[in-house]
Every structure is written in structure tokens, then in C-alpha cells.
Amino acid sequence: MAIEHFMCPRNIGNMVNADGEGTFGDPECGDSLTVFIKAENNIIKEISYLVFGCPGSVATSSMTSVLAKGKTLEEAQKITEEDVIEALGGLPEHKRHCSLLGVQALRKAIDDYNIKSKNININK
């Protein structure tokens, strides 16, 4: 499953006018990921990402996007690295840390969305 998501990543790409955006980089290996989301009625309607990293980071970013799409912001915030690894059917021990990128960048994108949507409500 992990190889399939690396060869054919889901939801990959840039997003213009995203409601929330989050970037996370792993200082150990230098790989990084930016996640973009659009939400409606508290549900993640669209998600995409740009990833500059190893095959493990591509596969885990892809699976993170699949797991997050259609979830509420609160549910998506709770997705863990273990959830991603399990959904991929496992990862070799030395590649497990790659799943951190997707999960952390997604959480940052949701935080960014929450900050932006609060600012919009204050300015109304």
C-alpha cells in the first residue's frame, strides 16, 4: 500500500486560496511538506500538499490527505502517525518517522484555518 501511494500519490498539488496552510520540516533529514485545506461547515472539503522528501514522506502525506478529507477539523486534528502507518499497512522501522511530516503539517494547516476564521469573525 505504501509503495502504491508513493507511485500514485492522492490529492497532491498546490492550492490557490486555501483556507489554511501548514508547513513542517524534519530538521534531521531536511525533508518538508506544506498542506493546504479548504473547509466548509467545519468539514475538510479539499486538501492538497506539496512535498519535498523521501518516498516515505510522499506515501505518508498521501495517506494523511486521504484520512483527513471529509473529516471534521477536530477529527482531522486527532489523526496520529500511527493511524497513517496503520492505514498504509505498516512501514519499515527506519521509515516510520516520515509519517510525522503529514500529521504535523496537517495540524498546522488546521491551526492556521482556525486563526484565520477567528480573524474574519472578529472583523465582521
Ligand code: FES
Ligand atoms: Fe525525511 Fe523520510 S527521510 S521524511
